[in-house]
Amino acid sequence: MEQQEVREFSDLIPDDLLIDIFSRVSVKSLGRCRCVSELWEYILGRPDFTELFLTRAPPRLLFAFKAKKELYVFSSPQPQSPDDEISCLVATPYKRFPKYFPTDICTSQYGLVFLQHRRRKAAQVVCNPLTRHCMTLPKLKATGVERSYFGFDPTSKQFKVLCMTRSRYVTHNTHRILTLESGKRVWRTIQDPIPGHSPLDDDEICINGVLYYIALFPMPVLKIVCFDFRREKFGFIKLDKDMFPVPKLTLFNYKGKLGVHQNEMMELEKNVWWVLEDVGEDKWFKRKCMLPPEVTNMMCVGMKGTGEIVFTPSTCYLSDSFYILFFNTEKNTVRRIYIRRFEELKHHRTKVSVQIILDFVERM
Numbered sequence: 001m002e003q004q005e006v007r008e009f010s011d012l013i014p015d016d017l018l019i020d021i022f023s024r025v026s027v028k029s030l031g032r033c034r035c036v037s038e039l040w041e042y043i044l045g046r047p048d049f050t051e052l053f054l055t056r057a058p059p060r061l062l063f064a065f066k067a068k069k070e071l072y073v074f075s076s077p078q079p080q081s082p083d084d085e086i087s088c089l090v091a092t093p094y095k096r097f098p099k100y101f102p103t104d105i106c107t108s109q110y111g112l113v114f115l116q117h118r119r120r121k122a123a124q125v126v127c128n129p130l131t132r133h134c135m136t137l138p139k140l141k142a143t144g145v146e147r148s149y150f151g152f153d154p155t156s157k158q159f160k161v162l163c164m165t166r167s168r169y170v171t172h173n174t175h176r177i178l179t180l181e182s183g184k185r186v187w188r189t190i191q192d193p194i195p196g197h198s199p200l201d202d203d204e205i206c207i208n209g210v211l212y213y214i215a216l217f218p219m220p221v222l223k224i225v226c227f228d229f230r231r232e233k234f235g236f237i238k239l240d241k242d243m244f245p246v247p248k249l250t251l252f253n254y255k256g257k258l259g260v261h262q263n264e265m266m267e268l269e270k271n272v273w274w275v276l277e278d279v280g281e282d283k284w285f286k287r288k289c290m291l292p293p294e295v296t297n298m299m300c301v302g303m304k305g306t307g308e309i310v311f312t313p314s315t316c317y318l319s320d321s322f323y324i325l326f327f328n329t330e331k332n333t334v335r336r337i338y339i340r341r342f343e344e345l346k347h348h349r350t351k352v353s354v355q356i357i358l359d360f361v362e363r364m
Contacts, residue, residue, distance in 0.1 A: 018043055023053045027130060027362045034364075044364065047157060054110055054361050061324075062113075062129075062360035063091060064106040065345060067352040071103040071115070072096065072345055073129050075360060079337065082306050082328050091341040094129040101125055101134075106355050107150050109159060109206060111363030114150035124148055124161065126180065130362045137161060140176055140187055147199050149213065151206040151229040160229050162211065163187065164199055177232060194234050197225060203251040205258070205302075212237075212251055212258055224251075224258070226279075240274060240284040252302035253359075260284075261300045261309065271295075271327070273309070292334045295325050301356045312356050324356065 022030065022044060030053075034041045043049060063074040074091040102117040102125060115125045127134035140163055148163045159180040176187040197215040200222075204213040211227040215236075224237040243249070243262060250261040258276040271291040274284045298311040301324075311325040323338045345352065 015043060019046075019049050019052065022049065023056050027057070027364060030364055050363065051157065054363060057361040057363075059359040059361060061089070061091075061339075062108060062357040063339070064113075064355040064357070065342075065352050066103045066354075067345060069103060070096070070099055071101055071106070073106075073113070074341065075129070075362070076339060076341075078304070078358065078360075079326065080306070082308055082326070082331070082335075086337055088338045088340060091339050093341065095132050097127070097132075097134075101127075106357070107204065108357045108360055109150055109152040111361050112150075112159060114148075114161070116148055126150070126159070126161075128363060131364065135180070137178060138185055138187065149204055149206075149211050149227070151209065151211050151227075153209045153229040155209065155230050157181075158229075162227060162229075190232055192234055194225065194236055197223070197236075199225070203249070205251040205253060207253050207258060208256060214249060214251070224260075237276065237279065238282045240286070242286065243274065243284075248300075250300045250302065252300075254303055255305060259303055261303070271309070271329075273303070273329075287329070289329060289332055292327070292332075294334055294336070295327055298325060302358050304358060310356070310358060312354065314353065316351060316354060 018040070022033065025033070030044055034044050058080070059078045060075045061078045063076070065072040065074075073094045075094070076089040076091040079086050079089075097115075100123070102115045102123055104118045105114075105116050107114045111128060111130070113127050113129055115127065116122065124137040125134055126137065148161055150159070150161055152159050161178045161180070163176040163178070165175055174189050175192055177190055178185060178187050197217050199213050199215045204211065206212075206229070209229045211229065212224055215223060215225045217223055222239055224239065226235045226237060227233070228235075237258075239260075243260065248262070252259045252261060254273075254275050260274040260276075262272050262274070272286065272288045274286050277283045277285050295311045299314040301310040301312050303309050304326075307329050308326040309329060311327060316322060321338055322342055323336050325334055325336055327334045
């Protein structure tokens, strides 16, 4: 069918039907559809279409490898059913990022990736790994910068960055927040009503517009701090008395609720995970099961919506076969899935660190 005929035919199709059709095709095909007509380009650029497409797009696994101060990013399909007989997945490499990009911490929200260094006052970058469109955030003029967090407000459909700062001389810390969609990107000051807490270099997660991270309070006490990106307000959640931060607590999304994974102290073969059932009452549900030997020395990535916990090595040699483990908490079984296509990194003879993000979706 000629391009002119496609334009005339598409004019007869209601916009709602076109949006429904487009939301079911691949991102690669959408790039071609943009070139068909001005109408199609307009529809594919509408915010309501983007939202619909992201909710229908099949989730993927995002892999970020740090090797010799360079960042390599790949993605692969994410197994949907625990019963899928899949033993191997093929990863797709994204274009290599510039060497000056931050490589220490990589988080993602709705198809965008947030990169930052651990050292203070370093560059912060938001990018789309598929299109390679990048945005370097404006420099922050503040002392005591500790950590920044990336979030998405599903109500206003806005991406925001929260930068934690610390002051030695005032009771309450003042932090900064940046809205990416605003015309002029300026850091705004917000008050922190929770004095004296220090974020740990541990996991964080944003669920339905609320950020959760683990912080140290005076005494010392560990609590989970929550920040509502819509209201731009802080709160905190008390840990259950049986939660132990040793060796590590991992935060994850459990079907829209906050989940916490931990290993039992002195019994690393025991797998324990908690789900926050009541936010106001800090009420936790606890479940315990035995871990199979394959996962005892691996790092917990998080939990899929199907109830499988994903494990990976924190560091690896890419000259070896790379794999991840899916632990089924219902059947107490584990499956190993190998990931192919990391050949371009095999020349690195030293160990490389890896970050894996679950439920990643590609966006135009």
